[in-house]
Structure formats: C-alpha cells, structure tokens
Amino acid sequence: MSKSNLITPRTLKGFRDFLPELMIPREHLMETARRVYRSYGFSPIDTPALEHLEILKGKGSEETDKQLYEFEDKKGRPVGMRFDLTVPLARFVAQHASELGMPFKRYHIATVWRGENTQRGRYREFMQCDFDTIGTKSVAADIETALVIHDLMHAIGITKFKIHINNRQVLNGLLERLDLLEQSTAILRALDKLGKVDADKVAAEMVAVAGATEAQARDVLSLAALQGEPSSVLAGLAPLVAGSQRGEAGVERLHELLTGIKAAGVSDARIHLDVAIARGLDYYTGVIFETFLEDLPGIGSVCSGGRYDNLAELYTKAELPGIGASLGLDRLLAALEELNLVEKVRTPAPVLIAYFDSARFEDYLRLAARVRSTGVGVEVYPEAIKLGQQLKYADRRGFRLALIAGDREFASNTCQIKDLASGASSEASLASNADELVERILAILAENAD
RNA sequence: GUGGCUGUAGCUCAGUUGGUUAGAGCGUCGGAUUGUGGUUCCGAAUGUCGGGGGUUCGAGUCCCCUCAGCCACCCCA
Incomplete structure (x- = not known):
C-alpha cells in the first residue's frame, strides 16, 4: 500500500x-x-x-x-x-x-x-x-x-474528600413556603452555582430568570449562608422551613441520616451539609450526594x-x-x-524469567508454570537476546524480580533471583519442585506489597 | 449547542518583520571485547510543521475551512 x-x-x-x-x-x-x-x-x-x-x-x-x-x-x-x-x-x-x-x-x-x-x-x-x-x-x-x-x-x-449532602425536600419545603415551587427548577439551577459565582449574581439570576422577587431570592440564599458543623447547619435550617410539612420532613430525614453516618464511625470532617447543591437531574426527590476532592x-x-x-x-x-x-x-x-x-x-506481572540459554527454553517454561501455580504472575522473555537488554526491559516495565538461570545455575540445580529495585541477587535451589525458589519469591513479594 | 485560546519529531518546546537542506532537551533504538538493568560516554533514526484550500516569486510563519485539545457558558461523572 x-x-x-x-x-x-x-x-x-x-x-x-x-x-x-x-x-x-x-x-x-x-x-x-x-x-x-x-x-x-x-x-x-x-x-x-x-x-x-x-x-x-x-x-x-x-x-x-x-x-x-x-x-x-x-x-x-x-x-x-x-x-x-x-x-x-x-x-x-x-x-x-x-x-x-x-x-x-x-x-x-x-x-x-x-x-x-x-x-x-x-x-x-x-x-x-x-x-x-x-x-x-x-x-x-x-x-x-x-x-x-x-x-x-x-x-x-x-x-x-468531602461528601456534600442535601435533601431536595428541604429545598422544596423552603420554596413552598416562599411560594416559589412553580419556578423551582430555575431557582435550584441558580442556587447550584453558589461557590462558583458570588451570591449577588446568583440572586440576580433568580430574579431575572426565575422571576423571583428580591426578597424571595435573599430568603433562598439565606439557606446557603448556613455554614459549619453539620449539626449547627441542621439547627439553622429548622426555622427556615417551619410550617412546610415537606421541609420539616426533609430536615428530620437529614437528621436521621447524619446520626446514622456518625454512629457508623464516619468523621464529621468528611461530611458537609451543603444546602446549595441541587444536582441537575430532575429525578431526585430526597437526599442528594456529591463528593469533592x-x-x-x-x-x-x-x-x-x-x-x-x-x-x-x-x-x-x-x-x-x-x-x-x-x-x-x-x-x-x-x-x-x-x-x-x-x-x-x-506490567501486571511481578516476575520476569530471562530467556538466557536458548537450549533451556523448556526449563524456563516449566519454571514459569511452577511459579504461576502459586498465583504469582510470570512473564518469560520471548527471545534469547543479550541478558543486559532483557534486564533493561524488566527494569523499564517495572518488574520486581528477574529469574536468571544459565549453565552454571542448572549445573548446581539452582536459579538466581535478582531484586530489580536493589540489584541484589541470590541463589535458590530448584530441587524438589523448586520449593525453595517459590518460597523466596513469595517472601520478597510479601515484603514490598502495597 | 455558544464563545475564546492552542496545534512544530513519541514528550516538552525553540523557530527572528513570510526567504535557501526545520532545531534543542528528554525519550526511543544501537554500541562501549563474549553471563547482569537503572548512572556515564559515543552514535543513529524519526517530522507530509494537525489536515485541506487560498494569498505570494516564496508560508511552520498571513487568510479561510476542517479536525483535535484546553478554557468558559450550559450541563454533568
């Protein structure tokens, strides 16, 4: 072509x-x-x-x-x-x-x-x-x-991280009290911008887009002014929704939620009662979560x-x-x-077996199978190229260990284990199904496990 | 969908008021006497200058379109 x-x-x-x-x-x-x-x-x-x-x-x-x-x-x-x-x-x-x-x-x-x-x-x-x-x-x-x-x-x-929590019922309860339920979508959309845009602009949007009065906008924003510990925000919320059945139910529900979370051992520092978050999707009816880093x-x-x-x-x-x-x-x-x-x-496998001696390929395959049988990932280098290059490959890919065996090792029925981070290498016996080798590999991997 | 900014080797960028064979660093690959990587030294490859069209004697440099990325609006994970 x-x-x-x-x-x-x-x-x-x-x-x-x-x-x-x-x-x-x-x-x-x-x-x-x-x-x-x-x-x-x-x-x-x-x-x-x-x-x-x-x-x-x-x-x-x-x-x-x-x-x-x-x-x-x-x-x-x-x-x-x-x-x-x-x-x-x-x-x-x-x-x-x-x-x-x-x-x-x-x-x-x-x-x-x-x-x-x-x-x-x-x-x-x-x-x-x-x-x-x-x-x-x-x-x-x-x-x-x-x-x-x-x-x-x-x-x-x-x-x-902080989990921001709110409840749609609280918002709707407040809007109900202010007689703004009809325009709730536009109001909530504006409210959701708090934090990005300053309060005056949010209020202006509520008036211009949602058709709220200045006073109504200020009342909605007073909700968002509540800051601090979840419990104190909750306390501040109650009077704002008083009289609205929906709002009171929402506040009660939030109270139960926070109590439960705390009972489970979650730190208050991870929780932020954020009455400004509304979320775009209209299908939410109760509690709302958002998580920020x-x-x-x-x-x-x-x-x-x-x-x-x-x-x-x-x-x-x-x-x-x-x-x-x-x-x-x-x-x-x-x-x-x-x-x-x-x-x-x-690389997802921690062990590389060097393809060192081209006559010994089958031994490497056998060894790889043995180590894999313990659940440790093993890769056998596919070509019998220079050892230095294979180690370079192993290093760059982030292998933890290289297994090296040539004539010398096979003659004594051992295998070299090289720790690629430290450069240290040691020998382990291949006798009795390479038990010693496997044991040593597992020990080294256990040492620097996450 | 609307508006703004950006686009040069794999990556980060340089490239003078448009002017001859487009550069650097990093990375990649190879080598530094035969079985040991990450440091160092030497060497090599690589670009249709995002793509297409136009202006010009001549465009990486100017104009238009297009594609992609980033940012804001909108919305959302």
Whole structure:
C-alpha cells in the first residue's frame, strides 16, 4: 500500500484509547469499587449498551435528549446508547421485579455515552460505577449509600474528600413556603452555582430568570449562608422551613441520616451539609450526594447520587423507590492523574524469567508454570537476546524480580533471583519442585506489597 | 449547542518583520571485547510543521475551512 493510501489512525472527539499504564490503574479502580460494593451486599448486573429510544427519552429532559447518541438500527428501529446507568436500571427493575424480589441492591460498572462538549475529565465515552438500592424508602438505605461512598473513597486511597449532602425536600419545603415551587427548577439551577459565582449574581439570576422577587431570592440564599458543623447547619435550617410539612420532613430525614453516618464511625470532617447543591437531574426527590476532592475541587463531583422515589413510574405501575450513587471512574482517574496519585506500573506481572540459554527454553517454561501455580504472575522473555537488554526491559516495565538461570545455575540445580529495585541477587535451589525458589519469591513479594 | 485560546519529531518546546537542506532537551533504538538493568560516554533514526484550500516569486510563519485539545457558558461523572 502506498503511503498516500494509509488511513490516519485516530479516535473520535471525546473517545479515547487506554494504554497499559492508564488501563492498569483503571482496572484497579474497578476492582476496588467491586470489592466495596460487594462488601455491602450489592450484586452485579449488566444491561445492553443500546436501548429502545423511547426507554431513554422517557424521563429525560431536553438536556439529556441533546446529549443522547441516537440512530436507527438496520431494521429502522429508533435506538439510543445509554447515557447513564440509572435509566437502564429503572427499565431493568420494572421488567424483572418479580424475579428479583425487593429490596434489590445492585452494582453496575459500565460505559456510557454523552454527545456533549469535551473538557478535562469530561469525555463522550466514559465509565460509571453505579450502586443502587431499589424497593425501600427506609433511611437505612440513605445511610448505607453514604457509607458506601465513604468506604469507596477510602479504599481508593483518597484521604482528602468531602461528601456534600442535601435533601431536595428541604429545598422544596423552603420554596413552598416562599411560594416559589412553580419556578423551582430555575431557582435550584441558580442556587447550584453558589461557590462558583458570588451570591449577588446568583440572586440576580433568580430574579431575572426565575422571576423571583428580591426578597424571595435573599430568603433562598439565606439557606446557603448556613455554614459549619453539620449539626449547627441542621439547627439553622429548622426555622427556615417551619410550617412546610415537606421541609420539616426533609430536615428530620437529614437528621436521621447524619446520626446514622456518625454512629457508623464516619468523621464529621468528611461530611458537609451543603444546602446549595441541587444536582441537575430532575429525578431526585430526597437526599442528594456529591463528593469533592479537597485538592482538586475544580474537576467537579467524582461520586454523585441521591434518592429518587418514582424513577420506574414510566415503565411500571408498581412503586419502586430507589437510592444510589455513581462513581465517575474516568473523571476520578483524570483527577488522580493530575494529583500524581497514579502509580506508573506498566506490567501486571511481578516476575520476569530471562530467556538466557536458548537450549533451556523448556526449563524456563516449566519454571514459569511452577511459579504461576502459586498465583504469582510470570512473564518469560520471548527471545534469547543479550541478558543486559532483557534486564533493561524488566527494569523499564517495572518488574520486581528477574529469574536468571544459565549453565552454571542448572549445573548446581539452582536459579538466581535478582531484586530489580536493589540489584541484589541470590541463589535458590530448584530441587524438589523448586520449593525453595517459590518460597523466596513469595517472601520478597510479601515484603514490598502495597 | 455558544464563545475564546492552542496545534512544530513519541514528550516538552525553540523557530527572528513570510526567504535557501526545520532545531534543542528528554525519550526511543544501537554500541562501549563474549553471563547482569537503572548512572556515564559515543552514535543513529524519526517530522507530509494537525489536515485541506487560498494569498505570494516564496508560508511552520498571513487568510479561510476542517479536525483535535484546553478554557468558559450550559450541563454533568
């Protein structure tokens, strides 16, 4: 093929390739999420990437419609690619409720697609790690959701994070009192900007866009002025919603939530009662969560969710309340990368066997099989090139150990173990199924395990 | 979807008011007397100057379009 005929290798805007050094930590994150979810009894499920368009469009706002990848399949059926995992979950639960039994707890780690403009940490194809509890309105599920988020961040190794918590009922209760319920979407949208934009501008937007009066805007903002310990914010909240049944219920619910979280041993420092967060998705009806990294707040929330008490109503008459949250794996990874918390390991196996003596290839294969049988990853170098080059390869790829055996070693039925970090090497016997060698490898790996 | 900024070797960049064969550092690869890497020394390769079109005697340098990245709005993981 002539050069001019070559097709330029490239990927679509917002779609990315993952090289090993990025994919290894990515898989690691997924495994961590899986482990934490399972530890709370959530079960894995999967659903199709493609859904009937009506399923995806049913609950969406104009905004999600705009971002939806939709087209006709080969038979002319209107279809769309899922843009989150919550809508597919609603369909899934409505379809299988009788088989699942309630309450139903599931996690779902999968790719979603949104055709919006890209930015750092924002892609058109990205992975979400959702966990949800369906079929109970109990505050126990709210508490558990917060605990999972907390444990998840810990398990990932993030120490400086804050879970922002709010409750839609509180907001709506206040709006009800102020007679602003009609314009709640516009008000909340403006309110959500607090922190990015100063209060005067937010107030101005409430007046201009949402049609509130100056006094109403100030009252809404007085809510957001509440700062400090969760308990004191809570105390300040009560008088603001007094008289609104909805608002009072919301405050009470927040109180129960915070009490439960505290009882489970979560530090107050990790929790921020943030009455300004509203979240864009309109399906939330109760508690709302957003999680921010203290060292990188600008990247946005890395784990968000909340309670939605009627998500499945479009697909079934059964009442299926739910609560859950979603870890934005790719956004989090972008953040970890920026904070230099991603370890640069390019090989998943810790041991390299040098292909040293071309006549001994079968011995190397045998040795590799023996070490693998203990659960340790082993790679045999594929070519009998100079030893120095093989060690260089091992060093760059981040192997911990190299096993070297040539005539000398085989003559004495031993094998050299070289620690690539220190450069030290020692010999171990290959006698009786290489037990000594295996033991030594396991000991060394146990020493510098994470 | 709207607006702004950016685009030169794998990476980070330099490239004078448009002027002859486009540079550096890092990285990569090879070598420094036959079984030991990460340091050092020597050497080598690599660019259709993101892509397309235009202005010009002549464009990496100017203009238009397009693609991609970054930022803001919007929204969100």
